[in-house]
Amino acid sequence: MSLRIALAVALVAAASMGFAVEPGAAAPDFRLMPFAGTKSASLSDYRGKVVLVDFWASWCGPCRQSLPLYNNLQADFPADDFAIVAIGLDEDTADALAFLREHPIKYTALQNPKGDVAQAFGLKGMPSSYLIDRNGVVRYRHIGFEPRDIDALKREIAALIATH
């Protein structure tokens, strides 16, 4: 009887414990619709490039800084080597569209109102970004954003482009 109770407690604990993608693990693939256009995109489309997957939302304060700054980041590296995929997690897509009108971006923005991709990555905070190498392996994870984080990102991207 006590064994059964212990098993039940362990099960509930396991179900509630968050799974998170750590650096070194393969990035979970996804296929999502963009905010502009009708053609869906998936992470595997970018295989062979270094990819920055960034999770954002209109209600996320630091995202107001990070999304515009990523425009320059994309411009700093060749499009054949590096791509940014920004995944909007607003439950109401209209909020995200208003945000994108206010902060125009030059890279791919995909929508995930259900949040299942965020779930698959096991986000620990907002915003979160994952730097993925050419083989689809997560190399760096950043939680939160400050403008000076861009310098570290640049170094990491340059290193990943150079290694393969």
Add this chain to the structure above:
Amino acid sequence: MRSNAKLRRSSRRIEHALRWVLALAALACLGGCATQTVQPWQRGRLARWDMRWDPDPLQAAMNQHAYFSKEGTSGEIGAAGGGCGCN
């Protein structure tokens, strides 16, 4: 007569068992609340301005000022004032 007493005893036992089942089920439900945490990407609604404790910061500051002017003499909020509302 005797079978009637037996019946009563067994029904009481069932009632007792049911009560335990109910209590355990209620306890299990309580634990269920703890497993449903709000995930970082689900905070959109919580971040809305009308979900704030003080939706209007200016109104809150004015209320606070009136409050400590009135209650200052009793040492309600930190430093005491004269209650004149001039600090």
